Amino acid sequence: MDDATRAPARISVAPAPQAAQPADPRIPPRDRVVTRDLVDRWARERPDKTFLVFDDDGETWSYAQFRDRVVQTALGLQGLGVGQGDHVLVFAPNGREQIRVYFALNYLGAVYVPINTAYRGKLLEHVVEVSDARLAVVHGDLAPRLSEVATARLERLVILGPEAETRLPAVRYEEALLPETGELAAPARPIQPWDPMAIIYTSGTTGPSKGVLASYLHIFSNAGPETWPFVTEDDRYLINAPMFHIGGMGPMYVMLARGGSLAMVERFDTATFWDSVRNTGATVCFLLGVMATFLEKRPPAPDDADTPLRLALVVPLGEEALRFGKRFGIEIRTIFNMTEISSPLVSEANPSAVGACGTARPGVEVRLVDENDCEVARGTVGEMLVRTDRPWAMNSGYHRNPEATAKAWRNGWFHTGDAFRQDDAGNFFFVDRMKDAIRRRGENISSFEVEVEVVAHPDVNEAAAVAVPSEVGEDDVMVVVAPVAGREIDPAALLEFLRGRMAYFMVPRYIRVLPELPKTPSAKVMKTELRAQGAAGAWDREAAGIRVKGERFAG
Known part of the structure; x- marks a missing residue:
């Protein structure tokens, strides 16, 4: 497939049914919120403006080219029986095809249901069944996983990338979703701002993943022009999170809502991050978890501040994030958000707290x-x-x-x-x-606050604090750490560093050193895995005979 080729001109689009704008002044007009209306609007008003830049080869899509691709893919999905309100699974890594499918589904008024590419077995079976999808767009490397689970409702697959053998009927992406001619039918009714645009699965760390029903208004309110006024239509947002995560799919939509642009990279990589920023002209990025820490702890370079990046939203906001902003000459902000809500907390620029x-x-x-x-x-x-x-x-x-x-x-x-x-x-x-939360000998301990202090050590690249059972009841604190490249972590020296920085009851008993912490594809540390390992084999300060001043009683 040559994705640089625009969709054939022989594809026509039936006019969408019209409806009065919502009377409630809190709800913006549909051409500011509904994907189909936004795609048509920007292709009409700013056809030559760049909407997407791809880091891998520098390819760009203008708004007119983007609409052509969306319409072509929507026609292919329509040919497979997808209509307004239908749910369609997407089980694939970030890429041009998934972008097409995401926006084409919404153009039809259908619901985009992306799946975490790490899912398999019973968890995969659960999300497939809960989705109510009859069709799935699947990367060839992931398709065999669907053949390993019971999928009573799923009827058909669209395979992109390499060939794959499946037990379900399958068609190739190039054959099914890139038609040369045809007419795209209009939705049966107007697509409304409160209609569902996506089902986004939570991480499932405390039980089976839950499918969050997200409307257009939900994702618009999540980071749209009113919620984040400091991101404008002149910005280019760097997408380095997976599209099955709100951090990947959300910004793609809200930059469309602004008439702005996007830069797409395959994934976050500390070594190539700044090259990607420069190659794509990205001006805004979002850094989850320890990404800013990784970047701030890299050796200084003479061109550190010589990039187009002007703003980074960093979560959480630690000392490393503020040092990161000063070193690279960019504005820092932070927020609090989760898939279910819409950025209720937003900071000022370069916050001091x-x-x-x-x-x-x-x-x-x-x-x-x-x-x-x-x-x-x-x-x-x-x-x-x-x-x-x-x-x-x-x-x-x-x-x-x-x-x-x-x-x-x-x-x-x-x-x-x-x-x-x-x-x-x-x-x-x-x-x-x-x-x-960790409870140790009558004290409640924040794992987050422990981690902030641990990662302040110059040799520590990332850290996670978890509760492990104590032989005297309640919990003991264990921290799992990974070193900065080229350095080593001495548990006793780290403990001494922490004793002067935190309350005595927070000081960890156990320290485990790993090359890197286990993470989900969305860069969240898998604390359930760390807890399951327990404290066996970890360095134990009590076994080393080290007491912490202030302990009211010892084990």
């Missing part, structure tokens, strides 16, 4: 509550609850999971499952996932 996630943005209400949903005092840790003043600005529930939906949305607020505290200036500070 290290560790803060920002303040509540306009249009959202945020509360911190106890286990009975009663407000806690300022400065006290509580679970974060969120609601918005715009209808449909957050998730529409969990698909085919009414129990989880009711539990999350109880009392009219969405329960994030995250513990926070708020200072007198209105800044919110993430404390921990409720499930990740």
Whole structure:
């Protein structure tokens, strides 16, 4: 397939049915929110503006070329029986084909359902069945996994990339989704801002993955022009997260909503990150987890600040993130978000409150509550609850999971499952996932706050703090660390470093050193795997005879 070739001119598009704009002033017009209307609008108003730049070979797509590809792929999907409201799975790495399919599905009014490329076995079987999809677009290397699971509803596959043998009927992407002629039928009814555009699966760290129903208005509110006014139509957003993650698929849509542009890289790579920024002209990026730490700990170079990048959104906001901004001459901001909500916390530029996630943005209400949903005092840790003043600005529930939906949305607020505290200036500070909190000898410990101190050590590239069972009851603290390239970590020296930086009850008992921490494809540390390994074989400060000043009793 030569993707530089525009779709054939012999493809026509039937006019979409029209409807009155929503009367509610909180809901923007459809041509600012609905994918089909946005694709048509920008192809008409700015056909020659670059929408996409690909890092691998420098290829660019203008808005007119982008629409041609979307329409062509939509016609192919229509030929396979996909219509408005249908759910279609996409099980593939980032690439041109997935971009086409994502936007083509929404152009039809269908629902994009991407799957984590690491899924297999029972977890894969679960998400396929819950999706209600009859068709899946699958990379050839991943297709055999679908043949290994029971998929009663799935009827047909579209294979992209290498050939694959499957037990389900399959067609090649090039044969099915790149038609030369035809007419694209109009949706049966107007596509509305509150219609579902995607089902995005959560990571499933505490149970089976849940499918988050995301409307156009939800993803628009997540990082659109009103939520992130500091990102404009003149920016080029670097996409380095997988498209099955809100961090990959969300920015693609919201830059379309701005009439801006995108730079696509295969994945985040510390060694090639700045080359990708320069090659694509990217001006904005989002750095998850330890990405900023990795970049900040690389050896200095004379051209560190000589890049087009002007803004990085860094989560979480540690000391390394602020040093990263100063070193590379870019603006730093941070936010708090999750798949189900829409960036309720946003910081000012270059915030001074290290560790803060920002303040509540306009249009959202945020509360911190106890286990009975009663407000806690300022400065006290509580679970974060969120609601918005715009209808449909957050998730529409969990698909085919009414129990989880009711539990999350109880009392009219969405329960994030995250513990926070708020200072007198209105800044919110993430404390921990409720499930990740550690309790040691009567003290509650934030794994996040432990990790912030551990990664401050110059030899530590990344760190995770987890609870391990204590022989005297409750938990002991274990940190798992990976070294900066070319360095080694001495557990005793790291412990000495930490004793002067944290409360005595937070100082870890166990330290395990690994070459790198296990992660999901979306760069989240797999703490369940670290907990499952336990403390066996880890360095133990008590076995080494090291006590921590302040201990009220010892094991």
